[in-house]
Each structure stands twice: as structure tokens, then as C-alpha cells.
Amino acid sequence: xxxxxxxxxxxxxxxxxxxxxxxxxxxxxxxxxxxxxxxxxxxxxxxxxxxxxxxxxxxxxxxxxxxxxxxxxxxxxxxxxxxxxxxxxxxxxxxxxxxxxxxxxxxxxxx
Amino acid sequence: xxxxxxxxxxxxxxxxxxxxxxxxxxxxxxxxxxxxxxxxxxxxxxxxxxxxxxxxxxxxxxxxxxxxxxxxxxxxxxxxxxxxxxxxxxxxxxxxxxxxxxxxxxxxxxxxxx
Numbered sequence: 001x002x003x004x005x006x007x008x009x010x011x012x013x014x015x016x017x018x019x020x021x022x023x024x025x026x027x028x029x030x031x032x033x034x035x036x037x038x039x040x041x042x043x044x045x046x047x048x049x050x051x052x053x054x055x056x057x058x059x060x061x062x063x064x065x066x067x068x069x070x071x072x073x074x075x076x077x078x079x080x081x082x083x084x085x086x087x088x089x090x091x092x093x094x095x096x097x098x099x100x101x102x103x104x105x106x107x108x109x110x111x
Numbered sequence: 112x113x114x115x116x117x118x119x120x121x122x123x124x125x126x127x128x129x130x131x132x133x134x135x136x137x138x139x140x141x142x143x144x145x146x147x148x149x150x151x152x153x154x155x156x157x158x159x160x161x162x163x164x165x166x167x168x169x170x171x172x173x174x175x176x177x178x179x180x181x182x183x184x185x186x187x188x189x190x191x192x193x194x195x196x197x198x199x200x201x202x203x204x205x206x207x208x209x210x211x212x213x214x215x216x217x218x219x220x221x222x223x224x225x
Contacts, residue, residue, distance in 0.1 A: 032210045043115070043201055043216030044154075051211045088152060094210030098167055101154040 003027055003093040006102035013081045014110055021076040021105045023091030032094030033074040035065055038104075039087045047089075050074060061085070081109045114138050115217040117202050123223045124192055132187045132220045134202030142166075143185040144203040144214065145177060154201075160185055161208050192224045 004025045013019045025031050032051055036044040048059025050067045058064045065076045076089060086109045091102040115136045124130055136143065144167075145157040159167035163179040174190040185202060199219045205212040 034213065036216075038152075041219075043218045044203075044214075046213040046215070049211070049213055090154065097208070097210070098156050098159065098169070099210070099214065100156075104152050104154075 003095050003100040004033075004091045004102040006089075006091055006105045008105050009103075010106045010108065012108045012110065015083050016080055019078050019081040019085070019107065019109070021089050021091075021107060023074045023076065023102060024072050025074060025091075025093050026072065027093060027095050031074075033065075033067065034092040034094070034099070035059065035063070035074075035076050036090045036092060036101075037087045038090065044090065047076070081107075083109045083111060085109050113218075115202055115204055115215050117200075117217040117220050119220060120218065121221050121223075123225065125225055126192055126194060128192050129188070129190045130192060130222070131189070132200055132202075132222075134185045134187070134217055136183055136202075136204040136215070136217075138204055138215060140204040140215070141182055141207045142205045142212075143179065143182070144205075145185065145187050146201040146203060146216075148199040148201060148219070150198070157200075158185075158187075159208075166208065189222075192222075194224050197222055197224045 034049045035047040038044045050057050055067045092099050118133045142161045144159045148154045157171045158177045160179045176188045179185045201219050202217040203214040205214045
């Protein structure tokens, strides 16, 4: 069973507009949820994580994510997108002794 | 200083050959991983080591053999390379096996089998 799902292959947003990259999870118990970003020809970089506590998690580069237990979602957000945010974003869930990644969402921020 | 480094960055080889990829981390982490990213960017764990001990082996063919000489190094040897092995291989490390630790990734090794 898929642990995390990213329903959008691609998200396009204009620079300066807010952005949302969606992620839903399916796991019993308390999830360990992560967002990673991959720039072209680079390894993944950690952005933020939710383990417990405040549902709104703040991370690197102005990104934040909201853990919503009732909707089993962990959407990534940023109030004002930059062209330099264009990259591949992965949601991940720590379960069964390993990190399981979603299929990735390509974010394109245009001028 | 690079936190997680991999060599080589690119590897082009023919079917049937044997090749190795090396990984080193200078973060003092106890746990290291190998991931495979396919052409569709799907990322999947292959192996995990904690303090030189294998803890995860994800239904990977026996042609793939990881080796951890010490907790700062995790190498991947691949025998009898096949076309389907073409992918980007990422090494990663974390403080320990707790799933709440974030992982730090290397820059990747792009393997092309012809």
C-alpha cells in the first residue's frame, strides 16, 4: 500500500504568488512526514518535517507545511514563490523502518 | 566540505561488467543508505546500514552488494550489469535509525549501461 501520494505531477505558479504542493499519507499510528527538494542534477535536500507537536511546521527557504490529521494531508506551502523555487519536490513518510517517497511534483515558477 | 560525497559522478559501462560506487559522509552519522532513482524520478531505498551492520535489504537482486568498511563509508558493488540498472544512485546518511531523523543525500551517481 502506498504510504504517501502526491496527486499532481506538476504545479505551475507565477512568481510572487502563493504556492501549494499537495501530499496525502496513509499510515496507521503517528506518521513521520518529510518534504525534500531536488534541484536538477543534484541530490535531495531536506526542507522540513513533522514528527509531533504544532501542526504548522516551518522549514528552509521560507517553506512551511501543515499537518492535517483529519484529511491525512501534509501540503507544502510558501506565501510568495520565487523562480529559484522551481525544482522537484518529494513528500516522504517514515514507516516500516524506512523512508518511503512519493512520486514527486515538479514545481515551475514563472516570471 | 561536502557532507555526503559519492564517486564517480558519472559511470558509463557495458552490459555484463562489474562496477563500484563509493560513498563517504563526514557528518558523524551512524546510518547510511543507498537509493535508486529511475528515469521517472521515482526514488526507492535499496539498502540501509547502521554502524556497519546491514539493517534494510529491499528485494534487491543479489548482483548488488553493499559494503560498509566503517560507519563513514558505504560502497555499492554491482556485478553483471544489466540495461535495467541504468539509473541515478544516491547515497544518504542520518544520525541513526529513528525514522524521525532527516536524511542527507549525496549528489548522486548516474549509471548508464549500454
